[in-house]
Amino acid sequence: MAQHPQHQQWLKLTEKQMKGRPTSELEWLTPEGIRIKPLYTAEDLEGLESVNTLPGLAPYLRGPMATMYTGRPWTIRQYAGFSTARESNDFYKKALAAGQKGLSVAFDLATHRGYDSDHPRVYGDIGKAGVAIDSVEDMKILFEGIPLNEMSVSMTMNGAVIPILAGYIVAAEEQGVDLAQLSGTIQNDILKEYLTRNTYIYPPGPSMRIVSDIMAYCSQHMPKYNTISISGYHMMEAGANSVLQTAFTMADGVEYVRAALKSGLDIDAFAPRLSFFFGIGMNFFMDIAMLRAARFLWHRLMQQFSPKDPRSSMLRTHCQTSGWSLTEQDPYNNIIRTTLEAMTAVLGGTQSLHTNSFDEAIGLPTDFSARIARNTQIIIQEESEVCHVIDPLGGSYYLESLTASIVNEAQKIIDEVEEMGGMAKAIESGMPKLRIEESATRKQARVDQGLDVIVGVNKYRLADEKIDFEIREVPASVRDEQIARIATIKASRDNAAVEKALTELTVAATGNGNLLAAALTAIRARATIGEVSTAMEQVFGRYVASSRCVAGAYSSEYREENTVIAAIRERANRFLELQGRRPRLLVTKMGQDGHDRGFKVVASAFADLGFDVDISPMFQTPEEVAKMAIENDVHVVGVSSLVAGHKTLIPALIEELKRAGGGEIIVVAGGIIPPGDYEALFQAGVQAVFGPGTPIPDSAARTLSLLEAKYLS
Amino acid sequence: MLKTPQEYVDGVLAGDRLLLARTITLIESALPAHQELARNIVEMLLPHTGKANRIGITGVPGAGKSTFIESFGSMLTEQGHRVAVLAVDPSSSRSGGSILGDKTRMARLAVDRQAFIRPSPSGGSLGGVARRTRESMLVCEAAGFDVIIIETVGVGQSETTVASMVDFFLVLMIAGGGDELQGIKKGVLEMADAIVINKADGDNRLRAELARKEYSNALHMLMPASANWTPPVLTCSALEESGIEEIWQRIGEHHRIMSECGEMAEKRATQALDWLSFLLDDGLRRWFQTTAEVVAHLPRLQEEVAAGKTTPTAAAATLLATLHGRDG
Numbered sequence A: 001m002a003q004h005p006q007h008q009q010w011l012k013l014t015e016k017q018m019k020g021r022p023t024s025e026l027e028w029l030t031p032e033g034i035r036i037k038p039l040y041t042a043e044d045l046e047g048l049e050s051v052n053t054l055p056g057l058a059p060y061l062r063g064p065m066a067t068m069y070t071g072r073p074w075t076i077r078q079y080a081g082f083s084t085a086r087e088s089n090d091f092y093k094k095a096l097a098a099g100q101k102g103l104s105v106a107f108d109l110a111t112h113r114g115y116d117s118d119h120p121r122v123y124g125d126i127g128k129a130g131v132a133i134d135s136v137e138d139m140k141i142l143f144e145g146i147p148l149n150e151m152s153v154s155m156t157m158n159g160a161v162i163p164i165l166a167g168y169i170v171a172a173e174e175q176g177v178d179l180a181q182l183s184g185t186i187q188n189d190i191l192k193e194y195l196t197r198n199t200y201i202y203p204p205g206p207s208m209r210i211v212s213d214i215m216a217y218c219s220q221h222m223p224k225y226n227t228i229s230i231s232g233y234h235m236m237e238a239g240a241n242s243v244l245q246t247a248f249t250m251a252d253g254v255e256y257v258r259a260a261l262k263s264g265l266d267i268d269a270f271a272p273r274l275s276f277f278f279g280i281g282m283n284f285f286m287d288i289a290m291l292r293a294a295r296f297l298w299h300r301l302m303q304q305f306s307p308k309d310p311r312s313s314m315l316r317t318h319c320q321t322s323g324w325s326l327t328e329q330d331p332y333n334n335i336i337r338t339t340l341e342a343m344t345a346v347l348g349g350t351q352s353l354h355t356n357s358f359d360e361a362i363g364l365p366t367d368f369s370a371r372i373a374r375n376t377q378i379i380i381q382e383e384s385e386v387c388h389v390i391d392p393l394g395g396s397y398y399l400e401s402l403t404a405s406i407v408n409e410a411q412k413i414i415d416e417v418e419e420m421g422g423m424a425k426a427i428e429s430g431m432p433k434l435r436i437e438e439s440a441t442r443k444q445a446r447v448d449q450g451l452d453v454i455v456g457v458n459k460y461r462l463a464d465e466k467i468d469f470e471i472r473e474v475p476a477s478v479r480d481e482q483i484a485r486i487a488t489i490k491a492s493r494d495n496a497a498v499e500k501a502l503t504e505l506t507v508a509a510t511g512n513g514n515l516l517a518a519a520l521t522a523i524r525a526r527a528t529i530g531e532v533s534t535a536m537e538q539v540f541g542r543y544v545a546s547s548r549c550v551a552g553a554y555s556s557e558y559r560e561e562n563t564v565i566a567a568i569r570e571r572a573n574r575f576l577e578l579q580g581r582r583p584r585l586l587v588t589k590m591g592q593d594g595h596d597r598g599f600k601v602v603a604s605a606f607a608d609l610g611f612d613v614d615i616s617p618m619f620q621t622p623e624e625v626a627k628m629a630i631e632n633d634v635h636v637v638g639v640s641s642l643v644a645g646h647k648t649l650i651p652a653l654i655e656e657l658k659r660a661g662g663g664e665i666i667v668v669a670g671g672i673i674p675p676g677d678y679e680a681l682f683q684a685g686v687q688a689v690f691g692p693g694t695p696i697p698d699s700a701a702r703t704l705s706l707l708e709a710k711y712l713s
Numbered sequence B: 001m002l003k004t005p006q007e008y009v010d011g012v013l014a015g016d017r018l019l020l021a022r023t024i025t026l027i028e029s030a031l032p033a034h035q036e037l038a039r040n041i042v043e044m045l046l047p048h049t050g051k052a053n054r055i056g057i058t059g060v061p062g063a064g065k066s067t068f069i070e071s072f073g074s075m076l077t078e079q080g081h082r083v084a085v086l087a088v089d090p091s092s093s094r095s096g097g098s099i100l101g102d103k104t105r106m107a108r109l110a111v112d113r114q115a116f117i118r119p120s121p122s123g124g125s126l127g128g129v130a131r132r133t134r135e136s137m138l139v140c141e142a143a144g145f146d147v148i149i150i151e152t153v154g155v156g157q158s159e160t161t162v163a164s165m166v167d168f169f170l171v172l173m174i175a176g177g178g179d180e181l182q183g184i185k186k187g188v189l190e191m192a193d194a195i196v197i198n199k200a201d202g203d204n205r206l207r208a209e210l211a212r213k214e215y216s217n218a219l220h221m222l223m224p225a226s227a228n229w230t231p232p233v234l235t236c237s238a239l240e241e242s243g244i245e246e247i248w249q250r251i252g253e254h255h256r257i258m259s260e261c262g263e264m265a266e267k268r269a270t271q272a273l274d275w276l277s278f279l280l281d282d283g284l285r286r287w288f289q290t291t292a293e294v295v296a297h298l299p300r301l302q303e304e305v306a307a308g309k310t311t312p313t314a315a316a317a318t319l320l321a322t323l324h325g326r327d328g
Ligand code: B12
Pocket: A106, A107, A108, A109, A128, A129, A130, A156, A195, A196, A197, A198, A199, A233, A234, A237, A238, A322, A323, A324, A325, A326, A327, A359, A360, A361, A362, A363, A364, A365, A444, A587, A592, A593, A594, A595, A596, A597, A598, A599, A601, A602, A637, A638, A639, A640, A641, A642, A643, A644, A668, A669, A670, A671, A672, A690, A691, A692, A693, A694, A695, A696, A699, A700, A703
């Protein structure tokens, strides 16, 4: 079929309504580089390989299962965890009673990075951004009253994946559960940690071995367990557009398959247990298409490994709505955003889903906000009647065309990665991380100009923000509780047995024994998570990321006519003229907070605006930051803090600066800082706080004002 | 907020990190008053300089210079040395601002109390970089650092500048796809006291070894700059910290040989003379550009030359003549 018979007629009408403006103005170029037309017709479907397939059958574009939600709806699986195991356990049980179907554990950052709660580097992190787990005793409490042979449990763990998975297995053993019955997912996706999530411990080489060891162990003993969740979600939250997310996730997947094959596994022994995890943003049709495209691509990519089991090429995925799209301003709007994104995931055919709480940009969910988030899904499932038809949008001219475009665009990037020698090599080169950061920086520039609208932030902003709901706060006492529990365990266990098991684990790490198997012995003997992690670190070392920063992307996204940037540059130049150097800012992150999106975006944009910007390594202590600030002789230290370490770490930094003689250095802060905490920070000496949604030109202008007041008056 | 020269001097000599850092800021400042103060400080510190081992490191972007300095410097501080690192970063051109990310690649050394790392935006003229880096190096020596490492990106002219102020000039390379000698300037090879092929690890080891051979051959074709020293070509992995020890040994060997035969003293003397002539040129140019006559006439003459109304030779002669007239 060629052009629609009435196409010319439609075009005439369109031109008339455009009143002389070119019809090309109706086209939209997405951040993915896909040109969207105002109208799609049957013509757009011609020749598309991906149209008119069936669910449950290759290439699985319309869904991995034959019946999809008509048989059973997706699993409502809310990601949660905070404070102690006891408190999180209470929270889980309440959620399950209220309609949640699967568990998903969020660990705190000390645990993620393989530190016990009594380690000095993590004193601001315990229980803050997830649940603190130091030993199998904590793990047993976490699942108390939750039968692990029935409940599917997903665990987001990548760095300390060996001791944590071992802890879960031993907790199950001690519940009397047969390992073969365990169902659920361990994230175990280390590649994206180096890219975006930043809770790696060891260098890439040994880390990839850990991934394969887990696949090997589980394929033998835990046939119902998903041994990896290949995650694009974190890339999206770090700033990747939908094509980048799809491409890098697929490329990660291929890399894992190759690693497992290399370790001697048969493709059909492990590939059916690979699962995926996608992030869903506000571009409704784009992300429906993305999920369909990803299934198509995965099937196609897997053919190179000649699997015999059809399940080996079948992409099953969990999804999470976007936290980045949620705002601190006018936060009830977030319920609407999350509902839209949840619909996207459902229409895209996800197997399970997490929906965010409306207080996302303020703190961890409370009982109240978590209830609304959960009910968002329940209402879609049980009231909206969307579950009766499989892939209901299949055949839509627009959606099918968009699906094909994502397939094509993503394939180009996958090819590029393949040319570099696969994803591990590409990551080593820094390419994927820079692409994602560039995408994030451009997004920030569009939002700051109001080109991409965010209601309540850059349009229809409220004059007065009032928080009329509770905010969850995790008390510092959690740390004391955890430390006491570690002491009790160390006093009551057979220390010789622990020593022996840990030594054997180190030996396994040196040679090629299965690390999970070796760790199980140590965990059974009550070795702590930190001890098990350290036993391997002795051989593998601790990885320090080297980071690069994009330059020029922020300002190049600005429209010609925008004068905001020029005005700030002008002020920076004046400062240079009068002070002999540019305003110099050290942007830093302390504690185990791995959120580096804002950190990088701010650094890159400030440099574009005429600042000299020093960036520190991640995971610094206040003392280390003070040393750097002094040596680099900066005017300002800017702390990016997103996981609730601000109240301990920033005052400590100010003390350290004073002690080192740098008391006059200005300290400003940004990130997730609840409005109620501002005053305490000002009292401690912080001179400005820039919360989520602050346009960068605003924070730059205010930082300049502080500098001008101090140096130029 | 400025202190007296003596206060900075006392601070630097006492190893006070803060005052050392502030002194470098003065050296780097574009304000004449700061530069004047810095000159005084450097002058007073001069008797306390000259004892350090000065090492320059260059290489293309991404060759692994910072990573190398991380491993190399950490090894040295473990052996009891005190290490100062000066890193010159390219500025972004349009805004003039820059991103100084060196310490993310020197995470261990950055927190090491035996080390001092100062990244500097290169902003402004090359002459500026030369002056500032050299003076900063002297100040670090006076503060008691016995190994000074200067990192510079091997693009443009900055490597020549750095080579002219150090005792040992190390060129860091990576094995490429085929023709190894492409992309490296012959001039850089001539200045090198050693060439090190980095990233000799994993499946890259073999390629690094091949590159090493190619460079050795290429070096044989060149006249060695010194009769007493043939620049070695080595391999290392900054990431896995292999081959680092040997590089330090070679640097020590170079130091011993060159000191014994007197070439080291000669080199430093030549460098001092070059430096003097550089300062004269630089000073003259600056003085010239700020004299009343030049300020008054240069823009007009520039326009005329551009418009073809007068020749460059004639314009230069006119300007220089006004100055002769003034003095005579
Ligand atoms: C993106 C994101 C992620 C990404 C991070 C990707 C990356 N590489 O950065 C991923 C998915 C990996 C992630 C993971 C986790 N996250 Co998260 N994440 C977010 C999210 C959705 C957005 C943050 C963001 O990047 N915003 C965009 C940037 C540009 O904004 P920004 O950093 O706030 O910076 C702006 C201003 O604050 C200001 N600013 C900030 N810093 C500075 C500094 C200076 C000098 C200046 C001038 C200005 C300034 O300017 C910027 C521009 O406006 C927030 C929720 C939210 N909506 O904010 C949760 C959030 C921060 N995450 C949270 C948690 C708990 C986690 C995890 C720890 C969960 C877990 N247990 O596993 C993990 C672990 C991550 C880790 N290693 O630390 C919590 C923290 C809870 C708390 N504070 O109590 C939040 C608040 C969500 C929530 N409510 O639960 N996360």
